[in-house]
Amino acid sequence: MASNRPAQPTSFAADETQSIGYAYGNDEGPWEEWNPTADSVRPVRGRHRVSKQRGGGLARSSTVLGVGVIAAVGAGGMATAAPGKPPVSISLPDLSSVTESAKALISDGGSSAPKGSSTPLTTAGLTTADAAQGSADAGEALRARIMQQAESQQDQVDSAAQEAAETAAAKQAAETAAKQQDAAEAKAAAAKKKAEEEAKAKAEAERLAELAKSYSLPTSSYTLTSTFGEAGSMWSSGYHTGLDFAAPTGTLIKAIHGGTITEAGWAGAYGYRTVLTLDDGTELWFCHQSSISVTAGQKVTTGEVIGRVGATGNVTGPHLHLEVHPGGGDSIDPMAWLRGKGLNP
Template identity: 45%
Template sequence: MAFTRPTGKHRRPSRLTRKSANMAGVAALATTGVIGGLASPALAAGSDTSADAAHSVADTGLTQALVIGDSLADQIAAQAESQRQAAVKAEAARKAEAERKAEAEREARAAAEARAKKVREERAAKERAARAAERKRLNSYTLPVAGSVVTTGYNAGGSLWSSGSHSGVDFRAPSGSSVVSVGRGTVVEAGWGGAYGNNIVIRMNDGTYTQYGHLSSIGVSVGQAVTTGQQIGLSGSTGNSTGPHLHFEARTTPDYGSDMDPTAYLRAHGVSI
């Protein structure tokens, strides 16, 4: 009985056709840069040393596998490692730059804070100095008539005084000269004082008293607080007086008879006289 080979699309390709296809596939792989060997060395080389072996591969329908050579695999691995290292370096550089910027910002903040602290400290120092100067000024003493000199000293004797001696000192002061408080205190008397004419008595902050007599006018009132150098009246010649001047006393109480040396008193409070 005779057998015939099927025709048409069911016809198995000839060995020549399969070989040509395999060679074309290998050429295509080589063109794309993928170089390797076929699963079967004989097929990879394009040889057909055994018709049965070729027929067996074709009959089984197995796909021929390509294996990348060691050299290409090493190149790919090296390229991947190079890329990984480049990524690591880039990330390290990014982190280093971020840290540099953060450090610069920290330094800038620290410098700004240091400047602000210095400004605050300088301001505080100036304020302390100003307060100290003000306290010194307020607690300091001065002459009752600026630039004046004593014309009649303390305890000078004579018939001009009912007690027989001068209970204070007289400062030269033309009528209308400004009379100031020699220090800080509170006015305890302001008005007519008999022989003293218009007079003012001030209780000083240290507990002593000062008295200002023969004034032409009075500029303060009882209970009023006064500071060093504050004008309290104008000089004159009221009361028992031989002419314009300021009679000044330092006392231990507000009353007549408790007097002490006014010159020594002022010098003890730092006044040059």
């Protein structure tokens, strides 16, 4: 229960020595004489003024506080006066509407528009295009423009990504085409090289065939017994310097190629020897003959008989010892030289 504060007791002690109308208090004094009038007893106005709220009304917090005070007083229901006086009953109006209004004020943030209202907040900022599209609310119009701009930016991003993908695909296709072209060119080059090699081999074979027509083996019915380069004490040089065709004595010996007889006669360890010099200067030595059929300075042709197989000189049996001296110099392998002319001993 609320109660009023008790009044402070005031006592005046009468002093017989003072005149009537003067009084002295316990703490102050002496009091002057007071004659009350209508003006002096009129209440003083404006002494306790309530300051005006800035902003044109009660703040939200003040409203809530007032509602709370009213609710507290309503809960008590009675106010108590000073001691010794009966309690005074206070009658309050129904506060349910005030409380609901306060709750709505707090929850809506002070908005005057009812909850769920479709009334636009403001039409400021609306353009002619917004109005043409049916927009009546500036916020909704701004939201629509922002969404449209976001969609436009997304379309640009998608277009850029698609363009990048297409560029990458085109680059990949170009690289693949280049690789395929390189492979095709390499394959064509390899085929061309192979064809050239085959053609060259064929031409060489034809050349040798034609050349073989102008070259022939020195004898027939023979057996190769010693080849070029074999080592042994039988030869003065320490190795065999020619190619031996073993055949019976008297077997015909023929000119391998056309040329001039430069020597024909005895040659010591070579026995009877005939030297045939070709047009390129190569000397062919036919050794160990049993007889000679040509003379020095004589021109012979391919396959012409120049002598017979024998066993004269340093030999172990009848055979033809053939040596090849290019340019009249040191001997070379007769086997390789004959094969180079298309012959196969």
